[in-house]
Amino acid sequence: MEVVNAVEDLHRRTLSNMPRGLDRLIYLASTRDYNTGTYHHDGLASRFSEEVACEALADCHGEAFGELISSDLRDLVQQLDEYRDSTHSSPGEFIALWRSLEPYRVAIPVGTDPLAAELLFSNIKIALAILEARRGIRPAAG
Amino acid sequence: MIELIFFLLVGALLLFSLLFFAPHKPQGRKDTKPLAEVQQALDVLQLGLLSPELVGRIFSKSDFDYVVSETNKKVQRLFLEERRRLALSWVGEVRRQIVSLRHFHLGSARFYAGLRFLTEMKLAWDFAAVLFACRALRAAVYLRGPYAAPRLVGSTTAAAARVCGISEKYLDFLRPARMISFGDDSAGGSVE
Numbered sequence: 001m002e003v004v005n006a007v008e009d010l011h012r013r014t015l016s017n018m019p020r021g022l023d024r025l026i027y028l029a030s031t032r033d034y035n036t037g038t039y040h041h042d043g044l045a046s047r048f049s050e051e052v053a054c055e056a057l058a059d060c061h062g063e064a065f066g067e068l069i070s071s072d073l074r075d076l077v078q079q080l081d082e083y084r085d086s087t088h089s090s091p092g093e094f095i096a097l098w099r100s101l102e103p104y105r106v107a108i109p110v111g112t113d114p115l116a117a118e119l120l121f122s123n124i125k126i127a128l129a130i131l132e133a134r135r136g137i138r139p140a141a142g
Numbered sequence: 143m144i145e146l147i148f149f150l151l152v153g154a155l156l157l158f159s160l161l162f163f164a165p166h167k168p169q170g171r172k173d174t175k176p177l178a179e180v181q182q183a184l185d186v187l188q189l190g191l192l193s194p195e196l197v198g199r200i201f202s203k204s205d206f207d208y209v210v211s212e213t214n215k216k217v218q219r220l221f222l223e224e225r226r227r228l229a230l231s232w233v234g235e236v237r238r239q240i241v242s243l244r245h246f247h248l249g250s251a252r253f254y255a256g257l258r259f260l261t262e263m264k265l266a267w268d269f270a271a272v273l274f275a276c277r278a279l280r281a282a283v284y285l286r287g288p289y290a291a292p293r294l295v296g297s298t299t300a301a302a303a304r305v306c307g308i309s310e311k312y313l314d315f316l317r318p319a320r321m322i323s324f325g326d327d328s329a330g331g332s333v334e
Contacts, residue, residue: 113190
């Protein structure tokens with residue numbers, strides 16, 4: 001029950017400010033310790049507990065991933081374009097970096113079905129190609 | 143005296159045969175590894191591979207229509223290559239998990255669940271049907287792309303779901319609560 005309250009709290013205070021699933025996925029992945037796989041959020045932990053906060057963040061992370069997997073390609077392209085816009089980076093630079101570093105690969109929840117993860121990676125790869133083609137740009141070398 | 147030695151030798155031979163042919167695990171302590179594996183296969187299929195969201199996205203033609211309407215030939219080719227790769231991975235993984243379930247049924251299920259003959263025959267037929275559908279779908283996707291056989295995708299998914307349903311129905315003791323009670327049952331009592 002505490003986890004449910006923590007999830008609700010997280011949605012109300014933080015995630016509601018992120019209208020795009022992609023933003024939520026990246027944000028929630030950033031709260032995870034890459035060495036231990038545990039999630040940390042000081043505000044949430046102070047209101048509940050470290051364990052409850054960790055579980056709530058993991059739940060929301062899985063939820064955000066599920067939303068993205070269910071999104072159609074048109075929606076994902078739009079989300080990616082808007083996310084790129086919010087980072088204030090140039091389209092060419094953004095596309096080149098996302099292609100070479102593939103930062104989205106570390107943004108998926110632990111224990112995700114490998115094929116579902118592959119579907120998201122593949123869709124992002126295609127979305128990047130669509131953004132590139134749409135803008136008629138050549139990504140910077142990288 | 144000779145008779146005594148003869149009977150002792152026969153007795154020793156019988157004892158040796160008994161020790162040699164006897165199963166290494168006592169009947170009362172069934173190995174739970176196959177149970178865990180079949181549970182995992184069921185979870186992978188039911189919660190992942192056969193979920194409408196995943197199947198719908200991989201084989202959805204609406205994404206292809208969007209790509210055709212919005213982009214150039216190069217991106218369209220990339221999209222079709224990616225979807226074909228994913229579709230082949232999906233079929234391969236469904237097949238792998240179904241083979242794992244069948245392996246369990248052939249090797250271990252009779253020790254755990256009292257399947258009736260007719261149910262076993264139906265299950266065997268369903269296994270054969272889903273594996274055939276996987277092969278046919280794989281060939282269709284390989285030769286003609288991910289949108290070659292939408293009906294076959296539906297029938298493969300339905301047949302695989304049927305196999306999962308039957309397996310789950312007859313192996314419902316694989317649920318965690320049952321596993322604990324089963325594990326604690328050192329006397330090896332009946333699971334049903």
